[in-house]
Amino acid sequence: ESFQVVQKIKASGNQVLLAVLDSSSYEAAKALGRDLSQMLPADIRPRLCHVTRDKSGFGFSVSGPEGMKGIFQLSVQPDGPAERAGVPPGSWLLELNGASVRSYSHAQVSRKLKQSGSEVTLLVASSAVEEFYRLRGLRLTAALADTSWLPFKVRELHMVKGPDGYGFLLKEDDCSSGGTGQFLWDVDAGLPAEQAGMKEGDRLLAVNGESIEGLDHQQTVLRIRAHDDQVTLLVIDPAGDAFYHSVG
Template sequence: MPSGWVLPRLSKVLGLEGDKKSIIKFEFNPKDGIDNPALSLTEDTDGKGVGEPRFYLLSKGSAETFGFCLHEELGCQGHVIRQVELGGLAQRRGLQDGDRLLQVNGHFVDHMDHRRVVQKIKASGNQVLLAVLDSNSYEAAKALGRDLSQMLPADIRPRLCHITRDKSGFGFSVSGPEGIKGTFQLSVRQDGPAEKAGVPPGSWLLEVNGASVRSYSHAQLARKLKQSGSKVTLLVASSAVEEFYRLRGLRITAALADTSWLPFKVRELHMVKGPAGYGFLLKEDDCSSGATGQFLWDVDAGLPAEQAGMKEGDRLLAVNGESIEGLDHQQTVLRIRAHDDQVTLLVIDPAGDEFYQSIGLSPLLFFEDSDPPSGSCTPSLPSPSGSPGLCHIEVGPKGPGSWLVAASSSIGFTQSPCQEEQRRLHQAF
């Protein structure tokens, strides 16, 4: 069965806290979408106290939050799920306080810098797939020296493939059961455009140019492909990937995709300021989507910007590992100037920018380059989303029981409930 076929979701409601025989009750909530709690609540062990990872697909409205905070705490390994909002989306799905985050949209993140993990969740937009391990299992696995990445499926991501037709076409054909909409399997011609673009033979077709094919008839799909002209973007899933999501009642979307086959890449530019500066102009302008963006122009020959690989017309996505989405021009300038002598920018060229805007996804979601160096990052500006900001904390003037909290318009001190959390990185979602 293709991943477009879904079963009703069952939401988990736990009994009273502290009851050794906590009652687990399942209720249907159509607003929540779909899930299979019998699978997501798996607690099988290998005899050494290590349970299995759990997978949750969180889908929220644009005005909602996911309902949890992600912490990095002293004396506590991993990226820790905290402050799970009572009745919020995360709790309804089954996330629990103390869970350790292992994957974001199929990317293993346990080894990543905290800021990079926060960026991946933010870039995911209104939907994110998380893989977590309960606190006791995580600590037991670490004590046993287990490779946590080996506890997860090797490849659970669908593929985004951008195909340019040749004289004989796109290089694939479509088949499906007669009279049933939305069920299409692909046969791929050897050495044809589709195979070269990364389409696996026998894969299921899920989207064409950002539009789901769940409701398409065979004739409608044929028209859609014909209207694509010389290029088409497909979201496809191998049979193994399709089965993984189907068995868990999870719907596959482009935000979960492996984009390594795409020709459009986010580039990381690290620059050290020279005597004449970095050698580029930052200009605010309209994006093709109608939103406002920050663009890089007037790249001076021989200066650090050109040497780092900056191109005329690149759009700026992030500064020093932090997305600039929602920031105006002056705020972006201040971010670039935050460190006097060097800066790291994430950028994308015009063709890549147009592609990602056409499918409605942030290019930052798919940035998989090497992790940025960790270090102090004291926030001087509010977070673009207005949620608590991310910062590297040193012991504050109130002594060893305090930490900084970067709010939407101010930075203040809050007393820590325990001395083990003297310094803490945290980000609300």
């Protein structure tokens, strides 16, 4: 992993933006299973927004210099769907449903919006954020985005084992993103898993603050059993799992 970090720094050219944490903050975030990218200050991050159309539309319009591709600014209707979804007025459009708009014409953006149906996901940046990255020669990506406005959240479930166990079954199955993952099924009514908020089909992301990425089924089971009487699981529901895959 350190080699990959070095390569990314070298590939950044003459400038690089580093987000750093002191050791105690890092250990606390790691123990809680926090996404470290979400700890960047919100005022220097682009924003992912999921907008649901109402009878008046999405609540924003798109404009840009005539004849130029990839430069689109959003005019946001006050108290409309876009504003309620967190789209800042006058923000710049970077991605539409997980795809960069850098090569899009205005007509292509309009067509993509019509094809989106009743929901659309936008990666946007305020003028201040866009200028911050542009002046430093840095690219704005969804990996840096503030996701707090999205309707899909990961959930942390803390369970203390009862006389009948935790009350769920872990199964390995195919993921929407390809490959396999660990999923939670057969959630028993009234037992600790249901009481903690577990839902049928939740995908397991981490156990006791440690990601299970790369672990097979047996290794994941052993990690859950490592603490005899309690465990904390980080999970996401199927809709959220599919959504985050769709936006990369």
